[in-house]
Amino acid sequence: xxxxxxxxxxxxxxxxxxxxxxxxxxxxxxxxxxxxxxxxxxxxxxxxxxxxxxxxxxxxxxxxxxxxxxxxxxxxxxxxxxxxxxxxxxxxxxxxxxxxxxxxxxxxxxxxxxxxxxxxxxxxxxxxxxxxxxxxxxxxxxxxxxxxxxxxxxxxxxxxxxxxxxxxxxxxxxxxxxxxxxxxxxxxxxxxxxxxxxxxxxxxxxxxxxxxxxxxxxxxxxxxxxxxxxxxxxxxxxxxxxxxxxxxxxxxxxxxxxxxxxxxxxxxxxxxxxxxxxxxxxxxxxxxxxxxxxxxxxxxxxxxxxxxxxxxxxxxxxxxxxxxxxxxxxxxxxxxx
Numbered sequence: 001x002x003x004x005x006x007x008x009x010x011x012x013x014x015x016x017x018x019x020x021x022x023x024x025x026x027x028x029x030x031x032x033x034x035x036x037x038x039x040x041x042x043x044x045x046x047x048x049x050x051x052x053x054x055x056x057x058x059x060x061x062x063x064x065x066x067x068x069x070x071x072x073x074x075x076x077x078x079x080x081x082x083x084x085x086x087x088x089x090x091x092x093x094x095x096x097x098x099x100x101x102x103x104x105x106x107x108x109x110x111x112x113x114x115x116x117x118x119x120x121x122x123x124x125x126x127x128x129x130x131x132x133x134x135x136x137x138x139x140x141x142x143x144x145x146x147x148x149x150x151x152x153x154x155x156x157x158x159x160x161x162x163x164x165x166x167x168x169x170x171x172x173x174x175x176x177x178x179x180x181x182x183x184x185x186x187x188x189x190x191x192x193x194x195x196x197x198x199x200x201x202x203x204x205x206x207x208x209x210x211x212x213x214x215x216x217x218x219x220x221x222x223x224x225x226x227x228x229x230x231x232x233x234x235x236x237x238x239x240x241x242x243x244x245x246x247x248x249x250x251x252x253x254x255x256x257x258x259x260x261x262x263x264x265x266x267x268x269x270x271x272x273x274x275x276x277x278x279x280x281x282x283x284x285x286x287x288x289x290x291x292x293x294x295x296x297x298x299x300x301x302x303x304x305x306x307x308x309x310x311x312x313x314x315x316x317x318x319x320x321x322x323x324x325x326x327x328x329x330x331x332x333x334x335x336x337x
Contacts, residue, residue: 076242084282091262102257126240130233215282
């Protein structure tokens, strides 16, 4: 949470800007180039090992569709981690939102109400996380761990541990996955829209500047007039909204709502954010880096599936990548200090 950087106090209501923003952007650009190079290398591996399957349009669309659901969650996770927090409950919140939206009572009101229900459930769970952390002064790890357990249990209770199908009359939800524009399903465009909105919010608004300030040095941010507790609560609410949107996308892909949706999504999202260069201590990170990190993970998963490799080996590879990313972070921090 703490950072060696200092922020000059400003009049109340104005967000302080990180003192080393130029160096941060420089490091971010270098990191992005490295991530793009890693993606190119993975693409070459795919072309060499599976020349007939990897570069097909159907496989590339499959990769993007798989990345879309976790990607929306990753956008929210990026904000939370830059703000100095962590959210372990995103997978369970997404599952709860999908189950609540696919109950018979909710589905009877149509697809619009289903979508609103998923987003509101996600936002409510995220706001509760934020309230416990900001005003209840709970450690983010503990608060979101408790939410992960509670939301998962509530999803199981509501669904009676059964998979709930999206009714045919709510085909507008399913159309997000089946309807294609320029060869891509609509859910990919929703993912792109969330990424674009997240980038603008983080880089072009006062909310984004305050997020960097709170994550970099919360005490200096408080002295500069930022309501740190309220902002932290808003960050977790934003993460919950992203979980609700992700629930809509997974309902479209699978035509179901289930308490098993989102299993280990929180780990994939956190790993993507770390690989993308966001500091776990807060105060530094980019949306683009997180999405590139997510694409690297998604392509690796795709390569393992195409080559028929063991899932356990895939997890080992992901673990090694996360360790390498953290070590690179520490090295870059030492060199820039």
